[in-house]
Amino acid sequence: MAAGYETKDPSLLAHNLYKKYGKPLSSIEAYPKSLRWFLEDNFSIEVLQPILKLQSSDGTIKGLFESEGGKAFEAAWIPAAKRMTICVSSQAGCRFGCKFCSTGQHGFRGNLSTFEILSQVFGLRKPFNHIVFMGMGEPLDSYQSVKKAVEILNAWWGVSLANRYITISTVGIFPELSKVIEELKCNLAISLHSPFHEERKSIMPVESIYPIKEVIKMLKTKKFTGKRRLSFEYLLLGGFNDSPLHAHETGRLLSGLRCHINLIAYNSIAGANFRRPCLRTIENFREILNEYGLRVTIRISSGYDISAACGMMVGSK
């Protein structure tokens, strides 16, 4: 702190800065008036601002950001009743190349720093009560930045958002998957998309290095207690991975694991030869999974008309 002013508790200042982001520094009530005005006159809090914002007909807002080094990345604000979610990117692009994902088809331009991740949270200037790392990139491939961002989001001196409102989505890579389970207490969402090795490999090259069966085997040795949630994302590609056989095999694979499954209908992207399944097929899939005692939600993608839905972000105008 500048000459003449000292604080015995810098975390209290940090807490106020995060909680009051967007408000004048002079409004930090925990400090004497003179200090507040000193802060107001001498400091400013800067985060990256979106260079472009698009609004969907369903209310979703997508922001395009650009780092000082020229990396472009996107975040989305998704309102749904009382739940207001910000979906953030952890990388500009992605190097995992999943065949159904626009991000993966546009190459990799680098990891995002913690500052760039948190800029998405604050730069959209929208209220939120959930954060999901489901935008561009594989969060565990940028683990150190993501870990720090989650710690700041969760810390009492930071945003003080409970861990159960923060979710990291991953294709499942080692050893980071074990680390995130041990080191962070937030929710985990694993991208499953097919229970069959060769088929999953054909749409998710990561399967050849980290097979989903190994990922699940490891998860079965861990405890997901309390409000911490383990979920699996299953993207249904019409006529490809949506048969009763797939549903039964997925049920067998996940039985015995305390988890939730989100079924997501494919959102069409340029250059990919998949189609969206019909609602009846999706419901059949869910009913079969229910037979295995699994809890299943059919997730509605938001922001399709502005390319903000699952797998559609590319980071360009």
Ligand code: SF4
């Ligand atoms: S689905 Fe995730 S891991 Fe796969 S290419 Fe897209 S962003 Fe990367």
